[in-house]
Amino acid sequence: MEDTIFGKIIRHEIPSHIIYEDSDTLAFLDIKPISAGHTLVLPKKASRNLFDINEESAAALMRTIRIVTKAVKAVTNADGINVSINNESAAGQIIFHTHAHIIPRFKEDGLKNWNRDFSYKDGEAIDIAEKIRRNLL
Numbered sequence: 001m002e003d004t005i006f007g008k009i010i011r012h013e014i015p016s017h018i019i020y021e022d023s024d025t026l027a028f029l030d031i032k033p034i035s036a037g038h039t040l041v042l043p044k045k046a047s048r049n050l051f052d053i054n055e056e057s058a059a060a061l062m063r064t065i066r067i068v069t070k071a072v073k074a075v076t077n078a079d080g081i082n083v084s085i086n087n088e089s090a091a092g093q094i095i096f097h098t099h100a101h102i103i104p105r106f107k108e109d110g111l112k113n114w115n116r117d118f119s120y121k122d123g124e125a126i127d128i129a130e131k132i133r134r135n136l137l
């Protein structure tokens with residue numbers, strides 16, 4: 001896999017505001033935050049996104065997300081936290097090394113996650129649920 005800017009951050013070759021580090025994961029402040037405390041958490045082992053991450057890295061990622069999310073909430077006094085992972089450019093991914101965004105949210109902060117103007121036609125939900133079940137690996 002090609003190296004990314006996050007590879008350089010993992011190797012401490014370029015500076016970042018590191019929040020947490022263990023043998024498998026790293027958390028640091030996003031350089032262009034949505035709000036104060038916006039933190040990125042990533043597994044050190046390179047993977048592009050959730051489509052190719054292995055189970056061990058995914059578990060390590062979730063462990064660190066849990067730890068860091070609680071600290072970010074405590075420090076920012078956020079009313080809530082979004083944890084999001086962008087997978088592929090159509091979903092907003094810019095850096096192709098798996099990472100989760102931990103974003104402090106506040107009542108009335110005006111941020112909109114996404115529109116919900118889609119609805120299933122008759123039978124469509126049953127159909128897609130069945131297809132997805134058949135594709136679980």
Ligand code: 5GP
Nearest residue numbers: 005016028029030031032086092093094095
């Ligand atoms: P994506 O859109 O891939 O999910 O998010 C990538 C994130 O990485 C963006 O929010 C962007 O601000 C952040 N980012 C990109 N380059 C750097 C960097 O060099 N340092 C830090 N700390 N964050 C970065």
